[in-house]
Amino acid sequence: MMNKSVVFSLLLLVGFLSPATAQIQEKINWERFLSRNDLVFDSLSTKWEEGAFLGNGLLGIMVYRENPNTLRFDLGRTDVVDHVEGINPSIGRARLPIGRFLMEVKGTIKNIRLRLDLLKAELAGTITTDKGIINLNAVVAATKDVVILNTQTIHNEKLVNWRWKPEPALSPYLSLGRDSASKYPSNPPGVIVKEKDISFNHQPLRAGGGYTTAWKEIKTGNIGSLLITVSSTYPNDNSMELAKKELITINASSISEITAAHRAHWLKFYQKSFISVPDARLESFWWIQQYKMASATRIGAYPIDLMGPWYKATPWPKYWWNLNIQLTYYPFFSSNHQELVKPLLKMIDxxxxxxxxxxxxxxxxxxxxxxxxxxxxxxxxxxxxxxxxxxxxxxxxxxxxxxxxxxxxxxxxxxxxxxxxxxxxxxxxxxxxxxxxxxxxxxxxxxxxxxxxxxxxxxxxxxxxxxxxxxxxxxxxxxxxxxxxxxxxxxxxxxxxxxxxxxxxxxxxxxxxxxRIGRDADFSISHRHYSHLLQVYPIYEVNWDQQENRELIQRSLKQWENNNAAWRGYSYTGSGSIYAMMGNGNKTHQLLNEMMKGKFSIKPNTMYLEAGPVIETPLSAVTTMNEMLLQSWNGTISVFPAVPDAWRDVSFNDLSAKGAFLISASRKNGITRFIKVKSMAGSLCLIKTGWKSNIKAIGKREFKISPQQDGVLKLDLKAGEEIILYSGQKPLDFILEPVKSDGQNYWGLK
CATH class of the missing domain: 1.50.10.10 (Glycosyltransferase)
Structure with missing residues (x-):
């Protein structure tokens, strides 16, 4: 009987070397494609988790209702924290609230129609009252730390009135009653002053430093713009000067320049990677999380804590190190946004x-x-x-x-x-x-x-x-x-x-x-965390390729699932990732959809709450989705390793694999049409394609494809080189394009 790897070698022998060239054609109309994934709000509620969120990696706003006739725009900035040492860091080193702007209109609000345009990273739409219409456009500029709220009033609505409502510099741990505020010296009250056309709310901190919210309005007829910035400094308190510098040069003409730069920034960001799957709800969810990632952090800012720049009172106003930050950051890598991880690495360094x-x-x-x-x-x-x-x-x-x-x-x-x-x-x-x-x-x-x-x-x-x-x-x-x-x-x-x-x-x-949990603790109590299974995932030391460990993995996973009373959102993504490692895409898909419902479900705006915001859960679902399409562990890349049966057509472009490879692939009618591999560093490339025979390659030179055991190919790519693989007859084209969608926008508030 012939060795399995020898049979595989013979099957590959015909036609696997080719000096011909071919290019992947990306037929993606980004405006049309991302619009099907926008968040659409047919109304707004008074709930943070049902609001529209914008951010630039440092500043953020959450838009929802203060009351039936007033919209609120909550401000957040990730480095607005206290600096008191020697006490509980949930009090002394906590995230602090800033405040909110209230949008007050003349008439009674009858309906709201808003759309969070992912491509532009803008919130736009109309607020209709019994007096007229207010057109709203909101931006948190990507290239300048300024919030721009543009309004245009029609009919008998007058220019909207913006009212500033600051919050005291008090840890939410205290404001929620987790400890007594009377036990601790308070921060000084904020001071509101005005210089010419700029208003300032300066908040000094008892431990040093401070933060300032500054704003000004530009009005022309029935058109108005409210410009807002927040500056935070420590240990010196020059936040007011920095806030003034941010706003003083902005005028009506420069707003359009800032907006143009903002849109260009976001288009460039989105084009770094791409996925499209036939589950429109999950596809939209994936793209909204990409938007969320880049809205929540950037180079030069703080890493993401549990809420990002969208402040909400929480008993957890700091960083959590025993799962939360790890799960928050894993999806950045496979989504090809490694640059956004730099703040985390800097914090450690x-x-x-x-x-x-x-x-x-x-x-x-x-x-x-x-x-x-x-x-x-x-x-x-x-x-x-x-x-x-x-x-x-x-x-x-x-x-x-x-x-x-x-x-x-x-x-x-x-x-x-x-x-x-x-x-x-x-x-x-x-x-x-x-x-x-x-x-x-x-x-x-x-x-x-x-x-x-x-x-x-x-x-x-x-x-x-x-x-x-x-x-x-x-x-x-x-x-x-x-x-x-x-x-x-x-x-x-x-x-x-x-x-x-x-x-x-x-x-x-x-x-x-x-x-077991350990030598002295068996696994017999419901457990939301997979701390006892890290050797399986995400470390992969014990994995599905090891035949001798398969039964143990299944037994352990079954015991965890059967005791799921304490499960939370990330329990579904963690177990889903283990099933993806096992190649069971149907089960992974099922678990992701189960995560979207239930007591601790993903909220209408894709945020996630328990006692407070916990941003890692929706972001961890991106990792799990990526692992359905592409896995790379123990030195081997696997393409479409866990695609559910229902996903007949799937495509992705430039997802990142370990070894510094960018992988693109297209699947039609359940069959992989082609795979593109680009090496960024020239490392060893071992890849599982899922094809059984007659694998061919197209590139700018002749490439050697060396078959290994268990369907693995070895590619001799140098840094900067790319290769297109296919099986059987050469496809008529190498087009990457979105799969068909039902045209429904699933996220937002309906």
Whole structure:
């Protein structure tokens, strides 16, 4: 009997080399295509989660109703935070409210028709009253930190009245009654002043710094523009001067220039990647999340916390490190928007000293750690000690794996760009994170290294020795350090210890139900977090390609699903991603649709709420959708690995794969027509196409396609080169275009 790989080689033998050239034609009318994915509001409610949101990566507004006859425009800026040290960071280092502008009209509002135009990143439409009509156009400019609210009144409606309603600089943790505000010194009250045509609301902070909201109106007849900016500074308080500088040069003629630059910015952003699927609701959801990502962060701004620039009172007004920020940032990579991850990487780079201080004093000389939550400065301590079996410490201070998981996100930036500067920056902090584990592990009588009590988030009884959460991240960190060590040609004496730990680390605890939480904790209570399954996803150390692990993966996943009373939105995306790894696109599709409904559903504007906004859940669904179309793990790229049966036609362009590859593909009537692979760095390319035989290639030179085992092809692409693959007869064209849609706009408020 012939070897499977030999048969595959023979099937490929005919016609797989071709010097001919062909080009992918992108037949995408961006205006027409994105319009089918716009958010449409046939009304507005008084709910934040049903409003229209705009942002430029730093400033944001949320538009909804204050009351039946007044619209409100809530302001947010991601770096408007307090700076009080030495107290609960939910109070002392919290996000702070700014305030809102109220749009007051002469008549009684009868109906509202607004559309959030994704392509232009503008909110436009009409407010009809019993006196007339107000045409509204709202923009948060992409290239200048200014909110532009344009209005035109018709008939007996007069120019709208804009009323400023500031909020006190008080942590929402206090305003929601989670603690008593009377226990803490308050910030000074804000001061409103006016200089010529600019009004200022200056808010000083007791700990230093401050923030200023500034605005001015430009009126010509029945046309008016309200221009708003927010400036935040620390430790000096020159926010008023900066706000004035932002507005003083803007006049009626420059508004059109700002708007033109804004539109050009957004078109360029969207064109970096593309997907179209025959589930119109999910397709629109994907594109709205792309818009949300670029509205929520940008180079030079803060990373995204739980709410982004759309402030809402929440008990969680800071960063969460045990899942939220990780899930928030994974979709940026596969969507080919790695540039938007830079603020997160900078935050880590800037705070290595604080990360070291988060470790217990005996380990601070060589370790780093990160507790459950905290401010931008990443101050959040861990209290796990070697040989200490005491569980008296708080669960939050025993979540040892959080930093290493965050560094797994950092490593994705390298894997999707192959920029060695990134792993040079990552190496020192990852070394410190893994040193903590090395400091506390102990070799026991079985000859294996074991970990002391830590906490597996967010399991109700998750304090355990040998937590799978920590074992998976520890093992990933060790292997990654060994890989970086090799790639950079280093001679670190720690490498011997890393290899010893890899070789002798205890296996993952498991039982008849599948993976346990840890040695002392089985999985028998409903658990929304997949902290005990990270070795399966997103690390893929245990994966579906390993035949010997398939039954264990299925058993563990079944046990998690069968105990789903505590599930939340990201439970559906996490399990959906595991099913996608298994190639079960039907189940992934089912889980994504289940996430859209129920008690904790995705809201009409695609935001997600529990006790407060938690932005990671809808963004994590983008990762899951991308993994239905393209996966890249353990060195292999898979194209259309988990497409549900219902998706007969699918197309995507320039999704990013690890190894720094941009992949495009088209599927018609359930058959893949072609795949384009572009190498950005010249790394080894191993790819699964799903085709069984007669695979051919078109490029600017002859390319060698080397078949490997299990349907994998090896391509010899150099940096900057691209190749088009197809099977059988050459397609009449290589066109990438949107699939047919039912023409319905699913998101917004109907």
């Amino acid at each position: 800037d705070n290595i000293g604080n990360l070291a201080k988060n470790a217990p004093q005996p380990y601070q000389y060589n370790s780093a750690a990160l507790g459950r939550s905290g401010p931008y400065t990443m101050t959040s301590g861990i209290k796990v000690l070697k040989g200490n079996d005491s569980t008296s410490a708080s669960a939050a201070s025993m979540e040892l794996g959080n930093l290493t998981w965050l560094l797994h996100v950092y490593y994705q930036a390298y894997e999707h760009t192959m920029d060695k500067r990134l792993i040079k920056s990552l190496y020192p902090v990852l070394t410190k994170a893994i040193n903590y584990y090395l400091n506390i592990m102990e070799k026991q009588s079985d000859g294996k290294y074991h970990l002391p009590y830590t906490y597996s988030p967010e399991y109700p009884k998750g304090v355990t020795r040998d937590a799978n959460y920590d074992l998976s991240l520890f093992r990933w960190g060790l292997n990654t350090l060994l890989h970086i060590h090799k790639v950079l040609g280093l001679k670190d004496p720690l490498a011997v210890r890393w290899q010893d730990a890899v070789n002798n680390l205890t296996p993952y605890p498991q039982d008849k139900l599948g993976y």
